[in-house]
Amino acid sequence: MAKSLYENYKNFPKTDCGYCGNTSCITMLRRFCSGELPLSECIYFRAGLYNVNEFSCSPPVPRGTQKPSISYIRPCPTDADRISVEVSLLPPEGSKYGYFDMITLDNIFNHAVPGLRISPSLGIARLESEWGDVMGFSEGRVLIRRASNESSAFWQLSRFVRSLWAAVS
Numbered sequence: 001m002a003k004s005l006y007e008n009y010k011n012f013p014k015t016d017c018g019y020c021g022n023t024s025c026i027t028m029l030r031r032f033c034s035g036e037l038p039l040s041e042c043i044y045f046r047a048g049l050y051n052v053n054e055f056s057c058s059p060p061v062p063r064g065t066q067k068p069s070i071s072y073i074r075p076c077p078t079d080a081d082r083i084s085v086e087v088s089l090l091p092p093e094g095s096k097y098g099y100f101d102m103i104t105l106d107n108i109f110n111h112a113v114p115g116l117r118i119s120p121s122l123g124i125a126r127l128e129s130e131w132g133d134v135m136g137f138s139e140g141r142v143l144i145r146r147a148s149n150e151s152s153a154f155w156q157l158s159r160f161v162r163s164l165w166a167a168v169s
């Protein structure tokens, strides 16, 4: 049965040794999932330490099914004096797995950015601050809550995406 990227990654070698020519195990896995490379490129699979048959990928997020959009929600459901904004970002050209790579994000930033919490299994990152809370989903949807006004919401959106830039797929 096809598994999510995260489910496959959980059982991957995760040594990031680079012997397969990729910069990390997650890159190798993503290239396997997109049909670019066989798992036999990995020395651990070649050595028989991992079973190829235990790995299979769900189809990638098809490009073109998402449209960029912005919706305003007034008042914010969690604070009647503030607003919420929901934004749908378009994955970059060539992206095969949505917008934010939460596995890489977790590997790089976990516990390093104050207020940032990441769940690779759910594909969610949440950044809390006094200016409001921002929640991002792997496919590119971003929800800003408790923003004082529209420009503050967009400043937070910009800060969130820049903070997570290393993990934009």
Ligand code: SF4
Residues within 6 Å of the ligand: 013, 014, 015, 016, 017, 018, 019, 020, 021, 022, 023, 024, 025, 028, 029, 041, 042, 043, 044
């Ligand atoms: S050879 Fe295997 S363990 Fe090493 S980086 Fe590549 S996928 Fe990861």
